[in-house]
Amino acid sequence: MIARSLANRMPYRLLIEQHDFPSSTANVGNARRLAMGVAAEIAGPDGVLLTTDADAVVASDWIERNLLALASGADVVCGRVAVDPTEATRIPGHVLADEALERRLAELLDRLAVMLDPDPADPWPRHAEAAGASLAVTVPCFNQVGGIPALAAGEDRAFISALARMDARIRHDPTVTVTVSARIYGRAPGGMADTIRRRMGRQDEFTDASLEPSVDAYRRIDFRRRVRLAWHDGAPEENLAADLGVPDDRLLDSLSTQFVGTAWAAIERQSPFLKRRRVRFAELPKQIDYAQQLLEQHPARTSFANDDR
Numbered sequence: 001m002i003a004r005s006l007a008n009r010m011p012y013r014l015l016i017e018q019h020d021f022p023s024s025t026a027n028v029g030n031a032r033r034l035a036m037g038v039a040a041e042i043a044g045p046d047g048v049l050l051t052t053d054a055d056a057v058v059a060s061d062w063i064e065r066n067l068l069a070l071a072s073g074a075d076v077v078c079g080r081v082a083v084d085p086t087e088a089t090r091i092p093g094h095v096l097a098d099e100a101l102e103r104r105l106a107e108l109l110d111r112l113a114v115m116l117d118p119d120p121a122d123p124w125p126r127h128a129e130a131a132g133a134s135l136a137v138t139v140p141c142f143n144q145v146g147g148i149p150a151l152a153a154g155e156d157r158a159f160i161s162a163l164a165r166m167d168a169r170i171r172h173d174p175t176v177t178v179t180v181s182a183r184i185y186g187r188a189p190g191g192m193a194d195t196i197r198r199r200m201g202r203q204d205e206f207t208d209a210s211l212e213p214s215v216d217a218y219r220r221i222d223f224r225r226r227v228r229l230a231w232h233d234g235a236p237e238e239n240l241a242a243d244l245g246v247p248d249d250r251l252l253d254s255l256s257t258q259f260v261g262t263a264w265a266a267i268e269r270q271s272p273f274l275k276r277r278r279v280r281f282a283e284l285p286k287q288i289d290y291a292q293q294l295l296e297q298h299p300a301r302t303s304f305a306n307d308d309r
Contacts, residue, residue, distance in 0.1 A: 029155035032132060033148035040139050047139040055181035056133045065176045066136035073121065075141040075168040078160065079134025079176035080127050087182035095199045101284040102207050108291035109217045115298050117225035121169035132156035134178045141168050165261040206278040214291040216277055223274065227267055231260040244271040
């Protein structure tokens, strides 16, 4: 109703499509999948899709920045998401402090990735977020992976993971920004509102699932670098299979795939040394300290000496 009342006042054509989902599929993932599927048909084979959330306010240059990143060679652009500063004052300090520690570890591990296994399509400065509140993608890439995964939650991360398996050029552009609500009651179960409300009552045992202990992240990044080189060379180095803990024939089979992203995903599933471990909140200071030590030991650390973004 609100959208219809505003349609005639918009400086662009607003298409409104109403769809009633059965209760079993009435979730944000399926809604985004349907909406972006309709948008892809409208945009056409040379088009671009941008998506955000209902509670998000995009920056005034959001469209411009997304299009610029795509024009610069990206297939996908992940924007940075910040909580509305006014609403953030209503969140208890301990919750904000925990979130700041999570972000700090994520940034340090991402800096390790930039140094050990740099991605030409995603240079520093960048960030490590992949949220539906700010995504842009070309229609060909969107169609290549079959659109947004039909998941009740986490469809944004699953979408980016699917694109990575197809070697899409994914840019985490820190200049593309949106502001979201700090509300504690949201429409999407398992979303940010649920997380804030839960942590207001008691600290979670584990941090965000995307984080892992620093030593694990270091190992994963280095293995990914070695797998990438082996895929490009068409043959693995002598000890790679043994180091990964996978049989030689399985490694060769994985490396024979069309995309290095697909090869890496298969090897991650097979290697016993790449099983993911979670980081407990109580361990965050120690993990941050260790990640900083790893960065200081690396010869390329000067690349970040004057960059605290």
